[in-house]
Amino acid sequence: VCSSRYVLSALHPMWQGPLAAPGGNRQSPIDIRVRKSVFDPHLEPLTLEYDPRTCSQVWNNGYSFLVEYNDTTDKSTLKGGPLEDTFRLCQFHFHWGESNAWGSEHTVDRRLFAAELHLVHWNSNKYKLFEEAVLEENGLAVIGVFLKIGKRHEGLQKLVDVLPAVRHKDSVVEFTSFDASCLLPANIDDYWTYAGSLTTPPLSEAVTWIIMKQPIEVSHDQLAVFRSLLFTSAEEEVQKSMVNNFRVQQPLKGRTMETIPE
Ligand SMILES: NS(=O)(=O)c1cccc(F)c1
Numbered sequence: 001v002c003s004s005r006y007v008l009s010a011l012h013p014m015w016q017g018p019l020a021a022p023g024g025n026r027q028s029p030i031d032i033r034v035r036k037s038v039f040d041p042h043l044e045p046l047t048l049e050y051d052p053r054t055c056s057q058v059w060n061n062g063y064s065f066l067v068e069y070n071d072t073t074d075k076s077t078l079k080g081g082p083l084e085d086t087f088r089l090c091q092f093h094f095h096w097g098e099s100n101a102w103g104s105e106h107t108v109d110r111r112l113f114a115a116e117l118h119l120v121h122w123n124s125n126k127y128k129l130f131e132e133a134v135l136e137e138n139g140l141a142v143i144g145v146f147l148k149i150g151k152r153h154e155g156l157q158k159l160v161d162v163l164p165a166v167r168h169k170d171s172v173v174e175f176t177s178f179d180a181s182c183l184l185p186a187n188i189d190d191y192w193t194y195a196g197s198l199t200t201p202p203l204s205e206a207v208t209w210i211i212m213k214q215p216i217e218v219s220h221d222q223l224a225v226f227r228s229l230l231f232t233s234a235e236e237e238v239q240k241s242m243v244n245n246f247r248v249q250q251p252l253k254g255r256t257m258e259t260i261p262e
């Protein structure tokens, strides 16, 4: 199971500040300026092969809820696009707001979405563990998918139904045979890609970001269940709703956003 136990709680003192990683020149998230993105003819289509049998559990880590995959073999993989190697799916999670008006980490020409899905993969050609890959430039590949409010997402509902079981920080529930590819938009070959970082501590500058141009739709009620989760553990007196778990935007510092020719 991908022990991305890197995510500090949103309440951790280190996390309260503006938290620009010292000397960071490829920090995430950023605003995607559509007209400034450059066509890269070498970008290939993405190849996603997710095996639902590698899905193992849902965990509330005090900042988001992670759907964790067994990443001990190359069963659920991502290849192609800007990537030279094979990347292994280890977890996916979301970021959202207290209202539908905001919640995403990346923006598109300053447009905010209600939430953002991150599918986290690590380079299994070069490294043996997520923990190793997270220390290396381009050791990780994260697919970002925007969520907008619209019709109910049938595939997401299976996950929404177990969220009450992980209401408190540090709670875990078994969750199996979930095909994460059901959360991707119809056309996965329409994306932006850039070199960035983790958006929570340790903010490692190890991520090739692949952001889907097409959002997926989820219902208002489904997103409301995300907001019923808590940052706080069962023992704490004051319960805090898990909302607004997104990082402030970071300077572009000369990076270019690449996109696949239409
Ligand atoms: N929000 S994120 O950049 O996808 C991320 C943060 C921390 C750990 C991780 F595996 C992924």
Ligand SMILES: [Zn+2]
Binding pocket: 093, 094, 095, 118, 199
């Ligand atoms: Zn994330």
